[in-house]
Amino acid sequence: MSLTATGSGSSVGSSSQSSRGPRRGWRSAGTWFGAVIVGLAAFCAIFAPLLVPHDPFAQDLGKRLLVPFWMEGSNPEHLLGTDQLGRDYLSRLIWGCRISMLIGVTVSFVSGLIGITLGVMGGFLGGRTDDAVLFAITARLSLPVVLVALAVVGLLGSSMTLLVITLGLLLWDRFAVVSRATTMQVRNLDYVAAAWCAGCSRFRILTREVLPNIASHLVVVATLEIALAILLEAALSFLGLGVPPPLPSWGLMIAEAKDYMFFSPWIIMIPGIALFVLVLGINLLGDGLRDQFGARTAP
Amino acid sequence: MLRFLVRRLIVALLVVATVMTLAFILTRLSGDLAVSIAGPSATQADVDAVRKAYGLDRPLIAQFFDWVGRAATGDLGDSYFFKTRVSTLIGERMPVTLTLGLTGLVIALFVSLPLGILAAVRENTALDRIVQVVALLGQAMPSFWLGLLLMILFGLKLGWLPISGTDSWESYIMPGVVLAFSAIPAVTRLTRAGMIQAMGSDYIRTARAKGLSRASILLKHALRNAAIPVVAIAAVQFGFMLGGSIVIEQVFALHGVGFLAWESIGKNDFPVVQSVVLVLAVIFVLLTMLADLLNAVLDPRLRSA
Numbered sequence: 058m059s060l061t062a063t064g065s066g067s068s069v070g071s072s073s074q075s076s077r078g079p080r081r082g083w084r085s086a087g088t089w090f091g092a093v094i095v096g097l098a099a100f101c102a103i104f105a106p107l108l109v110p111h112d113p114f115a116q117d118l119g120k121r122l123l124v125p126f127w128m129e130g131s132n133p134e135h136l137l138g139t140d141q142l143g144r145d146y147l148s149r150l151i152w153g154c155r156i157s158m159l160i161g162v163t164v165s166f167v168s169g170l171i172g173i174t175l176g177v178m179g180g181f182l183g184g185r186t187d188d189a190v191l192f193a194i195t196a197r198l199s200l201p202v203v204l205v206a207l208a209v210v211g212l213l214g215s216s217m218t219l220l221v222i223t224l225g226l227l228l229w230d231r232f233a234v235v236s237r238a239t240t241m242q243v244r245n246l247d248y249v250a251a252a253w254c255a256g257c258s259r260f261r262i263l264t265r266e267v268l269p270n271i272a273s274h275l276v277v278v279a280t281l282e283i284a285l286a287i288l289l290e291a292a293l294s295f296l297g298l299g300v301p302p303p304l305p306s307w308g309l310m311i312a313e314a315k316d317y318m319f320f321s322p323w324i325i326m327i328p329g330i331a332l333f334v335l336v337l338g339i340n341l342l343g344d345g346l347r348d349q350f351g352a353r354t355a356p
Numbered sequence: 357m358l359r360f361l362v363r364r365l366i367v368a369l370l371v372v373a374t375v376m377t378l379a380f381i382l383t384r385l386s387g388d389l390a391v392s393i394a395g396p397s398a399t400q401a402d403v404d405a406v407r408k409a410y411g412l413d414r415p416l417i418a419q420f421f422d423w424v425g426r427a428a429t430g431d432l433g434d435s436y437f438f439k440t441r442v443s444t445l446i447g448e449r450m451p452v453t454l455t456l457g458l459t460g461l462v463i464a465l466f467v468s469l470p471l472g473i474l475a476a477v478r479e480n481t482a483l484d485r486i487v488q489v490v491a492l493l494g495q496a497m498p499s500f501w502l503g504l505l506l507m508i509l510f511g512l513k514l515g516w517l518p519i520s521g522t523d524s525w526e527s528y529i530m531p532g533v534v535l536a537f538s539a540i541p542a543v544t545r546l547t548r549a550g551m552i553q554a555m556g557s558d559y560i561r562t563a564r565a566k567g568l569s570r571a572s573i574l575l576k577h578a579l580r581n582a583a584i585p586v587v588a589i590a591a592v593q594f595g596f597m598l599g600g601s602i603v604i605e606q607v608f609a610l611h612g613v614g615f616l617a618w619e620s621i622g623k624n625d626f627p628v629v630q631s632v633v634l635v636l637a638v639i640f641v642l643l644t645m646l647a648d649l650l651n652a653v654l655d656p657r658l659r660s661a
Contacts, residue, residue: 202599318508332501
């Protein structure tokens with residue numbers, strides 16, 4: 058089974074083999090850019106209720122589709138304009154950041170729990186257990202993620218909780234692949250052998266020796282999964298089967314604005330750019346972390 | 357080689373069986389299907405009639421094995437909404453999805469292979485960095501948003517390409533480009549990594565020592581070896597593209613299999629939903645199997661795996 062090839066298109070699995078020189082200026086600039094974006098997004102997400110200039114749910118049909126500040130005829134009270142129902146776009150954007158971050162982090166937590174458990178078990182125990190884990194990963198990869206998530210939400214009705222559970226159950230594959238591979242590497246190292254000789258229990262070896270030593274790789278996977286979950290949530294919400302309205306998910310904002318995009322393109326530009334920049338920032342931070350950890354913990 | 361084949365086939369069959377079970381469970385999650393099929397204004401008698409007509413009054417286990425048994429012979433049941441056979445429906449819509457997927461794959465390879473090779477040959481130069489930045493940007497791009505942007509730019513402002521529908525081959529250009537974006541980062545990175553590894557190997561040094569031309573070394577020796585993982589990931593990415601095309605089909609109103617599934621989810625037409633999940637999964641399994649076989653043929657070292 059070519060699991061390295063099916064690792065859902067990221068180079069995480071092979072990170073320890075890729076060329077790794079000293080970190081260069083442009084790369085660390087990218088990492089800093091990513092860190093600033095993620096920090097800003099986390100700040101917006103946590104303090105959204107204090108930051109929003111208006112109620113993101115309050116409609117004002119008298120002020121529909123006001124243009125943002127860089128265009129002629131904008132209203133200084135609504136910096137980024139208003140949407141088709143007259144809701145303040147900046148407020149909805151900030152609230153949408155909260156939703157994206159919340160979904161990204163919780164989905165990554167759920168999928169991490171599943172994937173790491175499976176991967177570490179397979180990698181550590183080997184044999185039949187490993188065969189079963191490999192099979193689970195293969196089966197999971199053959200399921201079309203977007204379609205299955207759409208079907209679950211479509212059949213059970215959209216809610217944040219359901220969305221998080223569904224995506225969490227679908228996105229654990231990369232966690233499993235990476236934790237399995239790294240556990241296999243760590244398993245045969247001297248300090249694990251030493252722990253065996255010292256009479257440590259299997260559980261103690263797993264929690265005290267193996268997990269701390271693969272943690273850095275898993276942090277990198279977690280950042281990538283957060284980015285992926287945010288993109289998927291936006292796509293599902295865009296298709297109308299993700300975050301339920303009137304919550305301002307960025308994907309939903311783009312879907313609602315679609316009918317007006319040919320007359321006022323800014324209305325899909327704003328949430329789209331926010332989504333793009335956030336995902337880019339998370340990926341840049343993840344790449345930076347990979348370089349950082351990779352240089353230190355290369356097995 | 358034979359053992360490898362048999363092993364691979366058994367795993368594939370088990371995966372398909374697992375997917376069938378999951379797809380069946382998935383469509384039964386919503387509780388009483390008869391109620392949702394009959395609609396909100398139906399009376400209890402209507403619901404009972406529906407339940408009987410669609411065989412939903414039988415035990416779940418019987419329904420499951422009925423579905424598996426029929427699917428094994430190619431009979432995917434009847435659609436509740438379209439009142440036709442699901443296999444016919446999927447057969448009608450599949451060409452659109454396959455055309456879209458192939459267009460996306462071809463565009464992705466045309467962009468990624470040269471980019472990856474260039475980046476590898478000029479490793480650690482400005483060019484290499486630009487290629488990696490492009491890959492990062494592609495990874496962060498929400499496909500549906502990119503689709504809308506292209507529609508505004510090329511459909512409305514410039515008027516070069518049709519915005520939706522499947523009337524001509526031009527209709528597939530924009531969706532194909534958008535779909536390609538999802539594969540370009542992965543294929544580019546893998547091509548680059550494969551080429552860098554190949555360029556550092558002994559046989560390349562030998563080829564250099566023999567005084568072969570640069571082009572010959574690159575294309576005949578290095579690329580052939582770097583191609584092995586690229587072929588595998590191209591097949592896998594093609595599978596992901598077919599699964600992911602559901603979003604793009606919706607954006608561009610292409611009536612493919614993804615669009616069919618999206619419509620059917622909204623209508624609670626569960627035979628169609630579970631069949632599309634199954635068909636896409638089977639295609640994916642076949643593609644990965646094909647990739648593994650190709651790999652085994654290209655690289656004998658992998659056969660014992």
